Every structure is written in structure tokens, then in C-alpha cells.
Amino acid sequence: MPPLIAALPAIAAAVGLTVPQLAFAVASISLTIGTTVFGAVQQKAAAKKAKRAAARAREDFLNSLQERTVTRIATDAPHRYVYGKARVGADIVATFKSGPNDEYKHLVCVHAAGESESIDEIYINNKPLGPLDDEGFVTTGDYFISVRTENISETFTTSPFTMTRTPSSAIRVIASGRVMTAAGQPFPFPPQGGEVSFTRVGNTLTVTSAPSSPIPGTWLQVTSYTVTYQYQVNDSQVRVKKHLGAPGDPADASLLAECGDKWKPTSTLSGFTYTVIRLDLRQAEFQNGVPDINVLMKGRKLYDPRTGLTAWSSNPALVAYDYLTSEMCGVDPADLPVARYITAANVCDEQIQGLC
Numbered sequence: 001m002p003p004l005i006a007a008l009p010a011i012a013a014a015v016g017l018t019v020p021q022l023a024f025a026v027a028s029i030s031l032t033i034g035t036t037v038f039g040a041v042q043q044k045a046a047a048k049k050a051k052r053a054a055a056r057a058r059e060d061f062l063n064s065l066q067e068r069t070v071t072r073i074a075t076d077a078p079h080r081y082v083y084g085k086a087r088v089g090a091d092i093v094a095t096f097k098s099g100p101n102d103e104y105k106h107l108v109c110v111h112a113a114g115e116s117e118s119i120d121e122i123y124i125n126n127k128p129l130g131p132l133d134d135e136g137f138v139t140t141g142d143y144f145i146s147v148r149t150e151n152i153s154e155t156f157t158t159s160p161f162t163m164t165r166t167p168s169s170a171i172r173v174i175a176s177g178r179v180m181t182a183a184g185q186p187f188p189f190p191p192q193g194g195e196v197s198f199t200r201v202g203n204t205l206t207v208t209s210a211p212s213s214p215i216p217g218t219w220l221q222v223t224s225y226t227v228t229y230q231y232q233v234n235d236s237q238v239r240v241k242k243h244l245g246a247p248g249d250p251a252d253a254s255l256l257a258e259c260g261d262k263w264k265p266t267s268t269l270s271g272f273t274y275t276v277i278r279l280d281l282r283q284a285e286f287q288n289g290v291p292d293i294n295v296l297m298k299g300r301k302l303y304d305p306r307t308g309l310t311a312w313s314s315n316p317a318l319v320a321y322d323y324l325t326s327e328m329c330g331v332d333p334a335d336l337p338v339a340r341y342i343t344a345a346n347v348c349d350e351q352i353q354g355l356c
Contacts, residue, residue: 079328082112082273082299084314087123090275090293096259105286106259107277108252108269109293114326115245116273117298117312122240124277125291129238134166136241136254137234143283145235153228159198159207161225166203169230173198175211177222187218196225237280245273252276273297305338306345317344 082088090109098104111119122129130140138144152165163171176193178186194211205227213220241254247270255263255276277293279286302318303310303325313319321341324331 079113080111081114081323081326081328082116082297083302083319083322085120085296085298087294087296088112090295092290092293093269093274094263095290096255096262098258103281104258105279105281106255107279107290107293108255108274109277110269110272110274111295111297112245112273112299114271114273114300115247117301118244119242119273119275119295119297121296122275122277123292123294123296124238125285126294129240132240133232133234135234136239137236138238138240139234139236143236143238145237147232147234149230150233151228151230153226156225156227157223159225160204161227163203163205163227163229165229165231167229168232171198171200171205171227171229173205173207174226174228175207175220175222176224176226177211177220179213179215179218180221181218187215189215189218191223192220194220237283237286239278241276243269243272243274243276245271254278273299304345306342315345315348317341317348320344 080088080091088111090107090111092107092109094106094108096106098106124143127142129138129143131138133139139147149168154163173196174193175196176191179189179192181187192211192214196207196211197209198205198207200206207225210222211220239254241252243249243252249268249270251263251265251267255267256265258278275295279291281287285291298312300312300322301310302313302315302322304313304315304318305321318341321336323329324336325333
């Protein structure tokens with residue numbers, strides 16, 4: 001017989017209990033100790049389980065960040081919404097080549113659905129391109145080569161007219177025409193011309209004066225305008241054209257000009273924010289397939305029920321309202337408690353001292 005059981009009668013007599021009462025007390029104490037130990041073990045197991053779950057959640061979050069900046073080849077544009085300011089990847093929905101020796105590759109890269117506020121930076125293989133010139137060419141960094149100046153002369157028959165290049169120098173417009181009599185008949189005299197004044201909006205010029213005839217009593221019937229100016233040619237290896245998804249945005253002009261047999265005026269990618277990136281394949285880095293392309297952008301413009309206006313915002317309440325009422329979810333705004341969203345938006349706009 002175990003010593004503890006043999007000693008129970010003596011212990012019971014010493015504490016004034018019967019043997020059954022003492023046995024019950026010992027069993028109760030043992031059960032309490034066992035329950036406490038079991039509870040502690042369970043708490044440790046739960047803590048480990050929670051820690052593993054947190055690690056998995058963190059890994060899933062990191063994977064989602066990586067997927068957000070992935071470049072992939074796609075057959076159609078993804079319906080991806082970008083809210084606030086974020087760095088996102090690209091879905092390349094079309095690729096073309098151009099040039100006498102197919103030395104240029106054009107990538108049509110969709111970044112988000114809907115109209116966006118801006119594309120602030122473009123990254124190729126994790127390298128920021130930096131500032132772009134008026135034609136979309138890089139002006140600094142690894143892909144910049146040089147800028148050279150060219151002279152050009154263009155002739156137009158009517159005013160206003162649009163220059164094919166962006167001038168980098170003073171512009172001169174010469175009007176030429178026939179000498180006419182006061183009765184409107186051609187005067188037997190060689191064609192004449194002279195410099196005229198104009199107004200400019202972008203690359204479009206509107207002539208505001210007429211040259212005078214050298215023959216008294218006659219006038220000059222203008223038949224052409226000759227424009228001379230200088231422009232800069234950027235020989236860089238990357239060019240980017242941005243499209244922010246605005247309603248009515250036409251098809252990309254550079255693709256129509258350089259890949260017109262493949263890209264048509266109806267190819268507008270309406271409702272998507274995208275870029276058209278031209279790579280010079282004479283750059284060794286671009287000869288091994290499609291590079292990794294990311295953009296840093298300010299995403300969707302949001303409707304604000306407080307003002308009735310639609311503008312870019314990172315307000316979380318407006319983001320939730322936009323997502324629910326978007327074509328992705330399709331909730332009727334009349335079914336939402338707009339007053340609560342307004343209250344939430346006001347709270348989200350409040351600045352917290354020390355954080356703002």
C-alpha cells in the first residue's frame with residue numbers, strides 16, 4: 001500500500017476529520033491544482049496560436065504589398081482601385097515595336113481603374129525616372145543621354161495652325177501671298193510677304209496682323225504662313241506618356257503616330273489610368289524582356305457628400321463611401337446612411353496634435 005494512503009487514518013485523527021472527509025479534501029485540492037496547471041498550459045498554447053496567427057497575418061500583408069507592385073502581362077485591364085497615395089505596379093495590356101529596325105518597344109501599362117489625380121513618379125527596375133520633359137522623355141538619371149537643338153521650318157495655308165514641335169527658341173512667322181489690286185484682281189508682280197504678329201496657346205498660333213503690299217493702292221492676299229523656330233531633341237532611352245483616365249481622353253497620340261497599324265483611334269482605354277512607355281532596345285537593360293514598372297500615384301477622385309464636389313482625397317470615410325457606391329460593389333447611395341458618413345468624414349479630417 002502506498003505510504004500516503006497508509007498514513008491517512010493518522011493524518012485524519014490529527015486534523016479532526018474522518019478518513020473519507022480527508023480524502024475528499026485532498027481530492028479537491030488536487031483537482032484545483034490540476035485545473036490551474038491545465039489553464040496555464042492552455043493560456044500558453046493560446047498565446048502561441050495567436051502569435052502564429054499574427055505572423056501569418058503579417059506575412060499575408062507583406063505579400064499583398066508585393067503583389068500591389070508586381071508587373072504582369074495581362075490580356076485585359078484589371079479593375080483595381082487606388083485610394084490615397086500609393087505605389088502600384090503595372091498590368092501590361094499591349095506591347096508594340098517601332099522604328100526602322102524595331103529598336104523601340106512600346107508598353108501600354110494599366111495602373112488603376114477610374115480617373116486619378118496624378119502620376120507623380122515612374123520607376124523602372126526600381127529606379128525613379130525623375131522629371132520628364134514636355135514630350136515625356138527623361139531628363140536625368142541612367143536612361144538620359146543628351147539633348148540636341150534642331151532648326152525647323154513649317155508651312156501652313158491658314159491661321160490658326162499648330163506647330164509639330166514644341167519650340168525652344170523665339171518663333172518667327174512670315175506671311176506670303178499675291179499682290180492684288182483694289183478691285184481684287186491679281187497684280188502683275190512677284191509674290192510678296194512679310195513678318196506678322198501672332199498669339200500662342202500651347203503649340204497653336206493665331207496670326208493677328210497682315211503684311212502690307214509694297215505697291216501703293218494694292219493689298220496682299222496671303223496664301224501661306226512659314227514658321228521657323230528651334231526645338232530640342234531628347235535622345236534618352238525612355239519616354240512616358242501619362243493618361244489619368246479623364247472622360248473623353250483620346251487614344252494615345254504617340255502610339256497612333258508610331259504604331260498606327262496596330263493602335264487605332266478607338267483604342268482609348270476609357271475609364272483607366274495608364275501610361276505608354278517607350279523603351280530604346282539599344283539599351284542592354286531592356287533586351288532581356290519586360291522590366292519591372294511601378295508608379296507612385298494619387299488615386300481615385302472621391303465624391304464628398306458634404307460639398308457635392310468630386311476631388312482627390314485620402315479621407316477614409318469618403319474612401320468607404322466611394323467603394324460601396326462604385327461599380328465594383330454597386331450599392332445605391334440612397335441605401336447608405338449618408339449623415340453618418342458625413343460625421344465620420346468630419347472626424348477623419350480632424351487633426352490630432354502631435355501627429356499632424
